[in-house]
Amino acid sequence: MNSTAALHAVADDPIDRARAMVAVADLLTALGYDATDEHLIDTPRRVVDALIDMTASEPFVMTTFANEEGYDEPVAVRGIRFTSLCEHHLLPFRGEVDVAYVPGSRLVGLSKLARVVERHARRLQVQERMTVQIADELEDALAPRGVAVVVRAEHLCMSIRGVRTPDAETRTTAFRGVFQSDPELRGALRPDGPGRMS
Ligand code: ZN
Numbered sequence: 001m002n003s004t005a006a007l008h009a010v011a012d013d014p015i016d017r018a019r020a021m022v023a024v025a026d027l028l029t030a031l032g033y034d035a036t037d038e039h040l041i042d043t044p045r046r047v048v049d050a051l052i053d054m055t056a057s058e059p060f061v062m063t064t065f066a067n068e069e070g071y072d073e074p075v076a077v078r079g080i081r082f083t084s085l086c087e088h089h090l091l092p093f094r095g096e097v098d099v100a101y102v103p104g105s106r107l108v109g110l111s112k113l114a115r116v117v118e119r120h121a122r123r124l125q126v127q128e129r130m131t132v133q134i135a136d137e138l139e140d141a142l143a144p145r146g147v148a149v150v151v152r153a154e155h156l157c158m159s160i161r162g163v164r165t166p167d168a169e170t171r172t173t174a175f176r177g178v179f180q181s182d183p184e185l186r187g188a189l190r191p192d193g194p195g196r197m198s
Contacts, residue, residue, distance in 0.1 A: 095153030146177030
Protein backbone atom coordinates (compact mmCIF):
# COMPACT_ATOMS: atom_id res chain seq x y z
CA MET A 1 0.00 0.00 0.00
CA ASN A 2 1.40 3.40 -0.90
CA SER A 3 1.30 6.49 1.29
CA THR A 4 -1.71 7.96 -0.51
CA ALA A 5 -3.79 4.95 0.41
CA ALA A 6 -2.91 5.42 4.06
CA LEU A 7 -4.69 8.78 3.97
CA HIS A 8 -7.97 7.27 2.86
CA ALA A 9 -10.91 8.73 4.73
CA VAL A 10 -12.16 5.37 5.98
CA ALA A 11 -9.23 4.23 8.10
CA ASP A 12 -10.75 0.91 9.18
CA ASP A 13 -11.53 -0.03 5.58
CA PRO A 14 -8.08 -0.46 4.01
CA ILE A 15 -7.85 -0.22 0.26
CA ASP A 16 -7.12 -3.44 -1.63
CA ARG A 17 -5.21 -1.83 -4.48
CA ALA A 18 -4.39 -5.07 -6.31
CA ARG A 19 -8.00 -6.20 -6.26
CA ALA A 20 -9.15 -2.80 -7.49
CA MET A 21 -6.72 -3.01 -10.44
CA VAL A 22 -8.08 -6.44 -11.39
CA ALA A 23 -11.59 -5.01 -11.22
CA VAL A 24 -10.71 -2.14 -13.58
CA ALA A 25 -9.07 -4.56 -16.02
CA ASP A 26 -12.25 -6.69 -15.85
CA LEU A 27 -14.34 -3.61 -16.53
CA LEU A 28 -12.27 -2.76 -19.63
CA THR A 29 -12.68 -6.34 -20.86
CA ALA A 30 -16.42 -6.28 -20.16
CA LEU A 31 -16.72 -3.06 -22.16
CA GLY A 32 -15.13 -4.82 -25.13
CA TYR A 33 -11.55 -3.56 -24.85
CA ASP A 34 -8.37 -5.62 -24.82
CA ALA A 35 -6.98 -4.88 -21.36
CA THR A 36 -3.65 -6.44 -22.35
CA ASP A 37 -3.14 -3.98 -25.22
CA GLU A 38 0.05 -1.98 -24.69
CA HIS A 39 -1.94 1.27 -24.55
CA LEU A 40 -4.28 -0.05 -21.86
CA ILE A 41 -1.94 -2.23 -19.83
CA ASP A 42 -1.20 0.52 -17.28
CA THR A 43 -4.72 1.93 -17.25
CA PRO A 44 -5.98 -0.11 -14.26
CA ARG A 45 -3.09 1.16 -12.11
CA ARG A 46 -3.68 4.75 -13.22
CA VAL A 47 -7.43 4.56 -12.61
CA VAL A 48 -7.00 3.08 -9.14
CA ASP A 49 -4.35 5.65 -8.18
CA ALA A 50 -6.59 8.45 -9.42
CA LEU A 51 -9.58 7.13 -7.47
CA ILE A 52 -7.51 6.76 -4.30
CA ASP A 53 -6.18 10.28 -4.74
CA MET A 54 -9.66 11.72 -5.26
CA THR A 55 -11.02 10.04 -2.13
CA ALA A 56 -8.19 10.87 0.28
CA SER A 57 -7.77 14.01 2.36
CA GLU A 58 -5.06 15.15 4.73
CA PRO A 59 -6.04 14.46 8.34
CA PHE A 60 -6.10 17.54 10.53
CA VAL A 61 -7.21 18.59 13.99
CA MET A 62 -9.76 21.36 14.21
CA THR A 63 -8.04 23.52 16.80
CA THR A 64 -10.17 26.31 18.18
CA PHE A 65 -9.27 29.28 20.34
CA ALA A 66 -11.11 31.58 22.74
CA ASN A 67 -13.09 34.49 21.31
CA GLU A 68 -11.54 36.91 23.80
CA GLU A 69 -12.67 40.10 22.08
CA GLY A 70 -16.24 38.82 21.85
CA TYR A 71 -16.40 39.11 18.04
CA ASP A 72 -20.07 38.56 17.19
CA GLU A 73 -20.42 39.26 13.45
CA PRO A 74 -20.26 36.65 10.68
CA VAL A 75 -16.85 35.25 9.73
CA ALA A 76 -17.09 34.21 6.07
CA VAL A 77 -14.71 32.48 3.69
CA ARG A 78 -16.05 32.46 0.16
CA GLY A 79 -15.10 30.63 -2.98
CA ILE A 80 -13.39 27.57 -1.48
CA ARG A 81 -12.75 25.40 -4.53
CA PHE A 82 -13.43 21.70 -4.28
CA THR A 83 -13.65 18.57 -6.42
CA SER A 84 -15.62 15.57 -5.24
CA LEU A 85 -16.70 12.27 -6.72
CA CYS A 86 -20.41 11.56 -7.26
CA GLU A 87 -21.22 8.27 -5.58
CA HIS A 88 -23.87 7.44 -8.17
CA HIS A 89 -21.65 7.60 -11.26
CA LEU A 90 -18.06 7.85 -9.96
CA LEU A 91 -17.78 11.04 -11.99
CA PRO A 92 -16.48 14.32 -10.54
CA PHE A 93 -18.58 17.22 -9.40
CA ARG A 94 -16.79 20.42 -8.63
CA GLY A 95 -17.37 23.99 -7.72
CA GLU A 96 -17.12 26.40 -4.80
CA VAL A 97 -18.22 26.49 -1.20
CA ASP A 98 -18.95 29.60 0.84
CA VAL A 99 -18.73 29.01 4.59
CA ALA A 100 -19.68 31.42 7.36
CA TYR A 101 -20.23 31.27 11.08
CA VAL A 102 -21.17 33.68 13.82
CA PRO A 103 -18.93 32.78 16.76
CA GLY A 104 -19.97 31.91 20.24
CA SER A 105 -17.13 31.55 22.72
CA ARG A 106 -14.73 29.83 20.25
CA LEU A 107 -13.02 30.86 17.00
CA VAL A 108 -11.26 28.67 14.44
CA GLY A 109 -8.34 29.40 12.11
CA LEU A 110 -9.64 30.46 8.69
CA SER A 111 -7.63 27.82 6.83
CA LYS A 112 -9.43 25.16 8.86
CA LEU A 113 -12.69 26.12 7.13
CA ALA A 114 -11.13 25.13 3.81
CA ARG A 115 -9.79 21.95 5.43
CA VAL A 116 -13.28 20.99 6.58
CA VAL A 117 -14.55 21.42 3.02
CA GLU A 118 -11.74 19.22 1.70
CA ARG A 119 -12.36 16.52 4.33
CA HIS A 120 -15.97 16.10 3.21
CA ALA A 121 -15.35 16.62 -0.53
CA ARG A 122 -12.60 14.08 -1.07
CA ARG A 123 -14.64 10.91 -0.83
CA LEU A 124 -17.58 9.40 -2.65
CA GLN A 125 -20.28 11.95 -2.04
CA VAL A 126 -23.55 13.57 -2.97
CA GLN A 127 -23.70 17.35 -2.83
CA GLU A 128 -26.64 17.54 -0.43
CA ARG A 129 -24.92 15.34 2.17
CA MET A 130 -21.60 17.17 1.79
CA THR A 131 -23.35 20.48 2.52
CA VAL A 132 -24.93 19.10 5.70
CA GLN A 133 -21.72 17.39 6.87
CA ILE A 134 -19.70 20.62 6.58
CA ALA A 135 -22.34 22.47 8.63
CA ASP A 136 -22.53 19.64 11.20
CA GLU A 137 -18.78 19.56 11.75
CA LEU A 138 -18.58 23.33 12.29
CA GLU A 139 -21.54 23.22 14.69
CA ASP A 140 -20.01 20.39 16.69
CA ALA A 141 -16.52 21.89 16.85
CA LEU A 142 -17.41 25.54 17.52
CA ALA A 143 -20.88 25.65 19.08
CA PRO A 144 -21.34 28.89 17.11
CA ARG A 145 -24.42 31.15 17.15
CA GLY A 146 -24.94 30.27 13.51
CA VAL A 147 -23.45 28.41 10.54
CA ALA A 148 -24.06 28.92 6.83
CA VAL A 149 -22.81 26.71 4.01
CA VAL A 150 -23.55 27.37 0.34
CA VAL A 151 -22.28 24.94 -2.31
CA ARG A 152 -22.41 25.62 -6.06
CA ALA A 153 -21.23 22.85 -8.34
CA GLU A 154 -21.17 21.43 -11.83
CA HIS A 155 -21.85 17.70 -11.97
CA LEU A 156 -20.13 15.92 -14.83
CA CYS A 157 -22.77 13.18 -14.63
CA MET A 158 -25.23 15.86 -15.75
CA SER A 159 -23.05 17.99 -18.03
CA ILE A 160 -21.24 15.37 -20.13
CA ARG A 161 -23.76 12.53 -20.19
CA GLY A 162 -27.51 11.97 -19.77
CA VAL A 163 -29.33 15.27 -20.20
CA ARG A 164 -26.05 17.10 -21.11
CA THR A 165 -26.69 20.44 -19.45
CA PRO A 166 -23.20 21.96 -19.42
CA ASP A 167 -24.20 25.28 -17.83
CA ALA A 168 -26.39 23.92 -15.06
CA GLU A 169 -25.24 24.83 -11.57
CA THR A 170 -26.49 22.83 -8.60
CA ARG A 171 -26.80 24.92 -5.47
CA THR A 172 -27.31 23.53 -1.97
CA THR A 173 -27.46 25.38 1.34
CA ALA A 174 -27.41 24.78 5.07
CA PHE A 175 -28.41 27.68 7.32
CA ARG A 176 -28.35 27.08 11.05
CA GLY A 177 -28.98 29.20 14.14
CA VAL A 178 -28.95 32.95 13.48
CA PHE A 179 -28.49 32.38 9.74
CA GLN A 180 -31.82 30.58 9.77
CA SER A 181 -33.67 33.06 11.98
CA ASP A 182 -32.16 36.22 10.42
CA PRO A 183 -31.89 35.89 6.61
CA GLU A 184 -30.21 39.34 6.44
CA LEU A 185 -27.05 37.74 7.83
CA ARG A 186 -26.81 35.56 4.73
CA GLY A 187 -25.54 38.69 2.96
CA ALA A 188 -22.12 37.79 4.42
CA LEU A 189 -21.93 35.04 1.81
CA ARG A 190 -22.75 37.19 -1.21
CA PRO A 191 -19.72 37.42 -3.50
CA ASP A 192 -20.63 40.80 -5.00
CA GLY A 193 -23.68 42.44 -3.56
CA PRO A 194 -27.31 41.37 -3.45
CA GLY A 195 -28.74 38.87 -5.87
CA ARG A 196 -26.42 35.91 -5.83
CA MET A 197 -27.77 34.37 -2.62
CA SER A 198 -31.54 34.40 -3.28
ZN1 ZN B 1 -23.85 11.50 -10.55
